[in-house]
Amino acid sequence: MAPHNIRWGIVATGWIASTFVKDLLMDPKIRGASDISHTVVAVASSSSKSRAEEFISETGIPAPCAAYDTYKDLVDDPDVDVVYVATPHSHHYQNVMLAFEAGKHVLCEKAFTVNAAQARILCETAKKKNLFLMEAVWTRYFPLSVQIRELIQSSTIGEVLRVLADNSFGDDVEEKWGTGHRMVNKDLAGGALLDLGIYSLTWVFQTLYHTLPREARRPPSKISAHMSLYHLTGADEATSILLTFPSSTPSNFPRPGESQALAMTHLRVSTNVTNGPVQPTIRIQGTKGEIQVFGPAFRPERYRIVPKDEGETREVDCPFPGDGKGMFWEADEVARCLRDGKLESDGLPWEESIVIMEVMDEVRRQGGLTYPKSIESTIYPTPL
Structure with missing residues (x-):
């Protein structure tokens, strides 16, 4: 065929x-x-x-x-x-x-x-x-992501209770982005949250939320966000989000299960300094150990399974075929x-x-970040 x-x-x-x-x-x-x-x-x-x-x-x-x-x-x-x-x-x-x-x-x-x-x-x-x-x-569609979700669902690291995810760049914001670039331009919905923080939230949701049966998925019960705004445009240059989910994964045990996550993004400091030891971008922590993910949160290429007690730590490489980027x-x-x-x-x-967009709405509300009415509008067509 x-x-x-x-x-x-x-x-x-x-x-x-x-x-x-x-x-x-x-x-x-x-x-x-x-x-x-x-x-x-x-x-x-x-x-x-x-x-x-x-x-x-x-x-x-x-x-x-x-x-x-x-x-x-x-x-x-x-x-x-x-x-x-x-x-x-x-x-x-x-x-x-x-x-x-x-x-x-x-x-x-x-x-x-x-x-x-x-x-x-x-x-x-x-x-x-x-x-x-x-x-x-x-x-979401990388083999690495699929494998990690399957490891969680098979209880390889026990009941997952916490996830730490960071997607941050270490840029001179004024020098690199100025005021007109889409990364910091509010007219283009610029800022760290929507462009970079979405990946931190992606890891939180695909590990703590998506690994549950569809009927068992519940949005976060608590959201606490801190946001720093870029002085030249008012877009966010740094955002940290603490989330509590009213469940844990994969079995939601012990009941009532709860899990927490910290999702971070920053334009001025990097997840990993270039001349230091490579640290995990994401840590997925369960009752029997943790999964550590290496490489930028948007395109990681390696993860490590670390048992809590005795047991072999496993490194898994997930290279990208050919010269492809993974899209x-x-x-x-x-x-x-x-x-x-x-x-x-x-x-x-x-x-x-x-649900992820609802979380970002609440994060923006707490951080005081608004965009022009024309790009927030639900009226179609609206000239932009």
């Missing part, structure tokens, strides 16, 4: 779109995928058609591939099966709704939206229109979901994306 092929349209031409496309163009057999394949058939740049043509050339997309200077033209292209939205967070809601209006399935970059209200409407619209929608949290695994998930007629991925259901 021939692989199930998915035809992609790419909305935006920044570096993350480039990384995604280059992964899409790799032979799926390199990663052991023989049941699906990917074709890029259209690219749109909001700046100009020539920029879209440059992107096609730079990434090596084979002909035929259409170039457009509006996102509307791309979503209206009948050859496009699914749209990959790679615009800033501020534009996700409007761009996804545009694709839905044209009857297109969507993979939308993280953070899913600016707020939970927008996320809920997107999911409701997808269901109503019978369209597939997934938040592009690529880390092909989320694309493969989209292809299989479309092939199987699913509207959402079991790996990151709509309900979970919404």
